[in-house]
Amino acid sequence: MKNQSFTKKLRNAFAGIGFAWTEERNFRVHLALGLVTLLAFAVLQPTALWWALIVLCIALVLAAELLNSAVEALADHLHPELHPVVGKVKDMLAGMVLVISFAAAVVAMLALYATVAA
Secondary structure, eight states: OTTOOHHHHHHHHHHHHHHHHHHOHHHHHHHHHHHHHHHHHHHHOOOHHHHHHHHHHHHHHHHHHHHHHHHHHHHHHHOOSOOHHHHHHHHHHHHHHHHHHHHHHHHHHHHHHHHHHO
16 A cells, blocks of 8 residues: 555564464474574674575575465465466466575575585
């Protein structure tokens, strides 16, 4: 909605994250893995650049999961019965999350290697 106050928009954004938390198991899994990763690297204390990459990767995975969940919910609402095009869209969204998650795992492994090897 247009012309909402910043605080109202912020409340809506947090409500969206809350919906994902309560309704999407994969969002909770990704968030938990992100927190475990942050805790592990808090112990290892990588350089600031690795911290930035790790935090960015976690945020990208969570954002991708939010986008995936939002588009799937909209598709299900607009077209509740099975449809091949809707199925393809959902598969592509899941693929997006998989690609970003894989890239995040590679960054985490590289950060681990760089931190332990240093």
